[in-house]
Amino acid sequence: MIRRTVRKLSDRLLVQLVGLAPAHLRDWAEAVRSEAAAIADDGEALRFAAGAGSGLALTFIKVRLNDALGLASGRTGPRRLAALAAIAAVMIGVVHLHVADAASSLILVNIASLGVGLALLAGAAVWRGLPESARSIAAMIMAGLLVLTSLFGVSSDGVVRWVAAGPLLVQSSLILLPALLMMFARKTTAAGAVALVVGAVAMAMQPDRAMAGAMVAGIAMLWLLHRNWQVKIALAASALGFVATMVQADNLPPVRFTEGVFTQTWQVHPLLGFAVASAGALLLLPAAAFGTRDRNCARQCAVFGATWLAIILAAVIGHYPTPLVGYGGSAIIGYLLSACMLPPTPLARQGLDSAGKPSARAQPDNLARLFPRRTSCA
Amino acid sequence: MTRSRSFSPAARLVLAALLDKAGSWSYGYDLAKITGIKSGTLYPLLIRLEERGLLETEWQPPAEPGRPPRHIYKLTAAGIEVARANPIEPSGADRSSLREVRT
Numbered sequence: 483m484i485r486r487t488v489r490k491l492s493d494r495l496l497v498q499l500v501g502l503a504p505a506h507l508r509d510w511a512e513a514v515r516s517e518a519a520a521i522a523d524d525g526e527a528l529r530f531a532a533g534a535g536s537g538l539a540l541t542f543i544k545v546r547l548n549d550a551l552g553l554a555s556g557r558t559g560p561r562r563l564a565a566l567a568a569i570a571a572v573m574i575g576v577v578h579l580h581v582a583d584a585a586s587s588l589i590l591v592n593i594a595s596l597g598v599g600l601a602l603l604a605g606a607a608v609w610r611g612l613p614e615s616a617r618s619i620a621a622m623i624m625a626g627l628l629v630l631t632s633l634f635g636v637s638s639d640g641v642v643r644w645v646a647a648g649p650l651l652v653q654s655s656l657i658l659l660p661a662l663l664m665m666f667a668r669k670t671t672a673a674g675a676v677a678l679v680v681g682a683v684a685m686a687m688q689p690d691r692a693m694a695g696a697m698v699a700g701i702a703m704l705w706l707l708h709r710n711w712q713v714k715i716a717l718a719a720s721a722l723g724f725v726a727t728m729v730q731a732d733n734l735p736p737v738r739f740t741e742g743v744f745t746q747t748w749q750v751h752p753l754l755g756f757a758v759a760s761a762g763a764l765l766l767l768p769a770a771a772f773g774t775r776d777r778n779c780a781r782q783c784a785v786f787g788a789t790w791l792a793i794i795l796a797a798v799i800g801h802y803p804t805p806l807v808g809y810g811g812s813a814i815i816g817y818l819l820s821a822c823m824l825p826p827t828p829l830a831r832q833g834l835d836s837a838g839k840p841s842a843r844a845q846p847d848n849l850a851r852l853f854p855r856r857t858s859c860a
Numbered sequence: 861m862t863r864s865r866s867f868s869p870a871a872r873l874v875l876a877a878l879l880d881k882a883g884s885w886s887y888g889y890d891l892a893k894i895t896g897i898k899s900g901t902l903y904p905l906l907i908r909l910e911e912r913g914l915l916e917t918e919w920q921p922p923a924e925p926g927r928p929p930r931h932i933y934k935l936t937a938a939g940i941e942v943a944r945a946n947p948i949e950p951s952g953a954d955r956s957s958l959r960e961v962r963t
Contacts, residue, residue: 509917510907513931514899517888520930530889530899537900541907 485524492518492531499535502542504549511538560768560783564821565603567764568806572596572814574761575807578747581754584739588809591650595811599818606822618673621665624658625677628684631655639734643688655685655693656803656812657819660789663700664823666716667785670704675712682716682723689727692796692803698724699792700785707781736801743804744797761807762794765817768824779825786824790817867946870897871905875943878915878935885920885932906933914939 496515503511514534521527558566572592579589612620631654636644644651662681666674678701685694697720705713736742744762748755769787772779790805793813797804805813867875873895878886888906892899909915916936919929935943 507907509919509931510903513888513917514903516928516930519928520887521889530892534888534899534903537898537902537904541904 485528489524489528492528492535496531496535499539499542502539502546504542504545507538507542507545511542514538559826560772560779560786560824561603561606561821561826563771564768564786564824565600565818567767568596568599568814568817568821571761571764571806574757575809578743578754578758578807579739579809581750582739582747584809588739591811592809592814595814596818598811599815602815603818603822606826609822614669614671617665617669618671621662621674621677622680624662625680625684627654628658628681629687632684632687641688641690641732641734643690650811653803653810653812655681655688655690656793656805656810657816659685659693659697660700660786660793660816660820661823663697663704663785663789664782664820666712667700667704667782668823670708670710670712670716672712675716678716679719682719685720686723686726686730689730689732691724691727691732692793692800694720694724694727695796696789696792700789703784703788704781707784734801739809740803741797741801741808743808744794758804758807762797762805765790765794765806768821782824786820789820867942869949870895870901871909872946872948873897874902874905874909875914875935875939875946876948878933879940879943881934883934885918885934887930887932891933909939914942 493515496511496518500508500511500515514531517534518527518531521530572595575592576589579592631645632642635642635654636646636651638644643653643655645654646652659681662674662677666678678697682694682697685697698717701713701717701720705717744755744758747758766787769783769790771783773783773787793802793805796802797808803810803813806817874891874897877891877894888899888902891897891906892902895902897905906915906917910917914936916934916939918932920932922929
């Protein structure tokens with residue numbers, strides 16, 4: 483009797499599964515329903531329906547998400563996905579700030595920073611059109627700004643990481659360093675390596691363990707995918723810089739609404755904690771979606787993911803800014819500035835490789851769209 | 861056709877089970893029993909095979925009135941070729957699981 487009731491219930495759930503199915507996969511949901519109905523034993527039918535139903539539900543959700551984000555159609559590339567992730571994370575952050583009774587000015591700063599970051603992203607095409615020499619000069623200027631911040635920036639308890647911008651304090655490393663790493667990931671030039679060596683020195687001077695660690699993570703990921711002497715030098719310098727930050731005192735007290743957000747929100751409400759943790763995970767979406775899907779943009783996506791993962795982990799374990807979800811415009815602008823260096827669309831879909839030449843591995847088939855095959859990034 | 865690395869052990873098992881049917885139709889539940897693959901893995905796998913043009917699907921009219929039609933599967937010509945080129949791995953649990961059901 484109970485089993486029959488449960489069986490009826492499972493059939494109702496399978497009817498819902500048919501509703502969840504994208505039109506071209508609806509037959510499969512109907513197939514499971516009819517197959518379960520054909521099994522004589524109630525318990526066996528139930529197990530079969532539950533297993534197949536959950537497997538298909540995950541497939542349908544994946545397909546629907548791909549469609550919604552435009553991943554399957556090629557409408558959404560890593561850069562657009564990063565923009566969507568940033569918008570979602572900042573909005574979740576706004577909810578967090580509101581729930582935590584933060585001043586409305588903090589919320590406004592985050593929203594304004596999102597606007598600035600999105601404007602930078604909209605102008606990314608200009609950046610990509612610059613000649614290599616202009617990019618090298620830009621990288622050196624960015625590295626120089628990091629050193630200038632360490633020398634003449636705003637100090638707090640012996641730590642010098644900020645530049646005063648009117649009433650706001652901007653953490654220059656959070657804005658410039660991920661972008662520097664992404665520029666290097668795109669093309670490992672000698673100028674890029676020198677800029678990163680200078681950047682590593684700046685991080686050691688500040689000292690900033692979080693950004694020094696992010697630097698090591700990003701370059702180590704690059705080393706895994708693309709080895710040459712430029713990457714080797716940058717990796718060695720960043721590792722030395724990180725060691726230097728570890729041996730120096732870094733005892734800044736946490737700043738409310740900016741640091742410790744990942745852990746504090748769980749204490750406010752589990753739902754808020756989950757939302758904030760999800761927002762952190764969203765920031766890694768471009769790397770997760772394209773880091774292994776498309777060989778040609780894997781390098782930039784993987785370095786992007788490794789860098790921001792390290793920044794997120796630093797915010798979880800130490801007193802470092804919580805990117806995008808906590809109060810702070812630097813991380814928002816930094817995230818979107820580094821996203822400027824991501825390819826606008828998967829290059830393989832355009833039939834091009836990273837140098838813009840026709841690619842041997844062009845249009846993925848329907849299967850690859852549905853279940854992207856994991857390929858080596860090397 | 862060359863041996864592809866893209867097929868998982870589960871996919872190879874399903875291909876082998878369908879190949880054993882030598883052109884006749886199979887039910888999803890039977891495939892799950894024969895291969896020992898859980899239904900939650902089997903159906904996404906079948907979708908994948910169909911997307912790749914390796915699997916043909918059809919609705920079989922009900923054998924008795926009042927029963928729903930059943931979805932049935934068999935390999936296409938390309939599927940047969942791929943199944944032959946991608947047999948079950950020579951060692952490992954997957955081969956034994958298929959053999960267990962056959963006896």
